[in-house]
Amino acid sequence: MSSLITYSPAYTLVPTYECFNRCSYCNFRTDPRNDTWLSLENAKRRLISLQQKGVWEILILSGEVHPNSPRRQRWFQHIYDLCELALELGFFPHTNAGPLFYEEMKQLKQVNVSMGLMLEQITPKLLETVHKNAPSKQPEIRLQQLAYAGELKIPFTTGILLGIGETEADWWESLSAIAQQHQTYQHIQEVILQPHRLGSKQSWKKDGFNLKEFPKLIQKAREILPSDIAIQIPPNLIPDSQFLLTCIKAGVTDLGGIGIIDEVNPDYPHLHVDSLQKILNEEGWKLKPRLPIYPQYYHWLSPRLKSRISYIIDE
Numbered sequence: 001m002s003s004l005i006t007y008s009p010a011y012t013l014v015p016t017y018e019c020f021n022r023c024s025y026c027n028f029r030t031d032p033r034n035d036t037w038l039s040l041e042n043a044k045r046r047l048i049s050l051q052q053k054g055v056w057e058i059l060i061l062s063g064e065v066h067p068n069s070p071r072r073q074r075w076f077q078h079i080y081d082l083c084e085l086a087l088e089l090g091f092f093p094h095t096n097a098g099p100l101f102y103e104e105m106k107q108l109k110q111v112n113v114s115m116g117l118m119l120e121q122i123t124p125k126l127l128e129t130v131h132k133n134a135p136s137k138q139p140e141i142r143l144q145q146l147a148y149a150g151e152l153k154i155p156f157t158t159g160i161l162l163g164i165g166e167t168e169a170d171w172w173e174s175l176s177a178i179a180q181q182h183q184t185y186q187h188i189q190e191v192i193l194q195p196h197r198l199g200s201k202q203s204w205k206k207d208g209f210n211l212k213e214f215p216k217l218i219q220k221a222r223e224i225l226p227s228d229i230a231i232q233i234p235p236n237l238i239p240d241s242q243f244l245l246t247c248i249k250a251g252v253t254d255l256g257g258i259g260i261i262d263e264v265n266p267d268y269p270h271l272h273v274d275s276l277q278k279i280l281n282e283e284g285w286k287l288k289p290r291l292p293i294y295p296q297y298y299h300w301l302s303p304r305l306k307s308r309i310s311y312i313i314d315e
């Protein structure tokens with residue numbers, strides 16, 4: 001195994017926390033029309049304060065406005081404008097805003113170096129439980145998004161959410177579905193294995209993932225997924241540093257976006273990169289920053305986006 005473990009130096013902008021879905025494990029959402037959207041002026045102030053601080057990725061992470069809402073176009077344009085702003089200020093946008101129309105995804109490709117959407121789990125059983133009030137979580141919609149991204153040649157990040165009521169067999173089925181998409185389009189750059197951890201805002205009060213299962217799951221994921229897909233885990237959701245090392249040893253190659261706050265899991269702040277490096281030193285691993293697009297996909301970028309990353313490629 002390589003002695004390098006990568007991470008993305010990242011900052012998250014949230015255009016809006018409002019979301020028309022109600023996943024019962026969510027610690028992010030507010031009700032539709034119950035949130036003041038992040039203004040471009042506010043976003044600009046924040047981004048300017050991050051310049052020259054080593055941040056590369058701007059994750060544009062949004063709650064969802066219903067596809068048929070009269071506000072959908074304004075929401076989409078706002079996301080596009082935030083990406084454009086981040087690009088102009090020297091950052092690399094990566095948008096994750098829930099399922100998008102094909103045309104929306106096509107437009108966002110112009111201002112994103114990569115995009116993402118968690119598959120979560122493909123079992124429809126969850127539509128009767130945690131996803132009962134979350135129409136966007138229909139497995140076929142999520143799979144269609146992966147296919148859209150492949151057709152559009154968008155380097156894509158996806159993953160599975162663990163401990164939301166699925167079975168072990170569901171893990172392998174979901175990972176196999178991701179592997180199949182990649183075999184068709186060759187576009188999945190990384191897969192996040194994300195344990196659900198209980199948060200203070202969620203209505204579903206179970207912490208359903210047994211972390212002891214994690215190393216086994218990581219090993220099997222490495223067997224199921226093609227070898228050119230990176231395996232990512234979020235280190236802030238692993239409570240113990242020795243256990244984090246055990247998980248990495250099982251086949252993890254990336255620790256994802258490390259920033260000030262994990263907006264999806266606000267109860268679990270990230271360790272500073274220096275502290276993570278110290279933990280990794282124990283096993284001789286070196287933490288290396290990476291862009292939100294993996295090198296094998298640079299040739300999929302438009303000339304404009306390619307020129308933005310050229311100074312980092314040349315380093």
Ligand code: SF4
Pocket residue numbers: 019020021022023026027028029062063064098134136
């Ligand atoms: S998990 Fe995502 S889709 Fe579900 S309610 Fe929260 S923000 Fe919306």
